Amino acid sequence: MRSSISQGAPLFGALALAASLCFACASKSPGEKLLDAAQPAASWIATLRMTGERWNANSVPASFVRATVDKARDELAGVAEEAKKSPVPAEVKLPLQRLMTEARAAGAGLERAVKAGDRPAVARQVDRLAALAGELAAWQAGQEGRAP
């Protein structure tokens, strides 16, 4: 009996750890949840930026830019929707919603510029995305400071 308990101990330990971590995850505040949701948005803005840069360097085709922009816009819309539904105060979520709207617009601008073969316009959208990435990072830093 003793040996079967000791053999099962690592597994039970692991399950107990998983349960406690699940509980910790489930008990996150709305602000922390929104902060988590914003992380993929930062990643997609960075992806759009790199895609534009690589198109300007002739490293990726226009069809790839179009597909990446489509995917990014869906993901950014998802984050905006999550922000809209979040119970956090308006002064916290409205800046995030605005950033998502602007990032989607920058993605659309990037797609149009690539379609037109307009390299300076692509560079401008890349700069715009870089600025939005900075604003999002500032918003995230502000929320991290606010989190309990």
Next chain:
Amino acid sequence: MNMKKAATLALGILTSVGGFFDVGAIATSAQAGALFRYQLLWALALGTILVVFLVEMSGRFAAVTRQALPDAIRQQFGFTSWLVPFAVLTLIHFLTLGAEIGGICFALHLLTGLRVSFWALPVAALVWLFLWRSTFSAIENSTALLGLITLAFVVAAWRYHPPMGQVLAGLLPSLPHHEPARYWYIAVGLLGAVISPYLFYFYSSGAVEDEWDESYVGVNRGVAAIGMGFGSVISVGAIVVAAVVLAPRGIQVDDYHQAALMLTQVFPFWGFALFAVSMGIACLGAAVELSLAMAYTQAQTFGWNWGEDLDPREDARFCLTYTVAILAAALLILFGVDPLKLTLLSMAINAAVLPFVALPFLLLMNDRKLLGKHANGWISNSVTILTLVVAIVLAAVSIPLMFLGG
């Protein structure tokens, strides 16, 4: 060692290297490097040690007994005892086949701009035709040798001159600085990608197809240790490239479009195509092997005729099995299942079910009546049991975390 065995060893090593990388390795390595830089290299190292031992054991078993694993497990432990591992194997083979077909479709999407789902049925037809028309050695050698193109990741990593201190430090397990749930889930995914159970079940059937005998035990050891060892270097390359290119920009790999940017910086003019071709070929090789692995497992479980070199009229049920499997797996992609999510789920399940599929095999490897002096020694047993325990503990922690809390 005669010339034939030397050639088998050389070809075996090359095909193991070329065949090592697949959709699971691409997805998990890219995610690991992008999110945690070099910190998850230990999971890859652990998986490589285990896969070297498991593949060596399955080849040794087939060479000594001239039997494939499912056949032998069913005969030794009875049909009922084999049912659970068989059901588990069939499920993970199917999910992984879907992920590999998704990988080929995504590669074609990158090259043509057409939707991923558009390619599902043409890719299924291509995989099926390849199996229907080719012999075992043609399949094994062509896809795996073409798979050497994935060495591009190693070349890219080399050209980036990664900080060797950090790379070496990553080989030692450490706690994550952020996103613990994701860290452990990716660690499990890396393990599952390296130790896909189809690898050693397929390898044993392949050894029977190639008519290995006891004299191939040394060749088998060389193929397993050197081939698998060097094969994992490609995954290290992918982790390093993702760590150097994607991580500093804050790009996580939540979608294959993000991974597709990995080689465009170091190879500006052909890095994109190189990534797509590498992914397509690696996944094609794995999809063909997985389809065969499913058919082998079914045929050996139910005692049907089997053999890729047989005429389809002689093993109709074997051929029907891979035909149905390919079509069903392609439907997952046709109906819009996300290839990356399917891949990560399959890899995590691979790691979680390892004990179910590896334990009967381990018991068999200790049967001295069957294997005589070639039965497992304490080193093989200890390493395999230790790594299996690590895999199940990690899987037990991370999978509930991702589904319930993450």
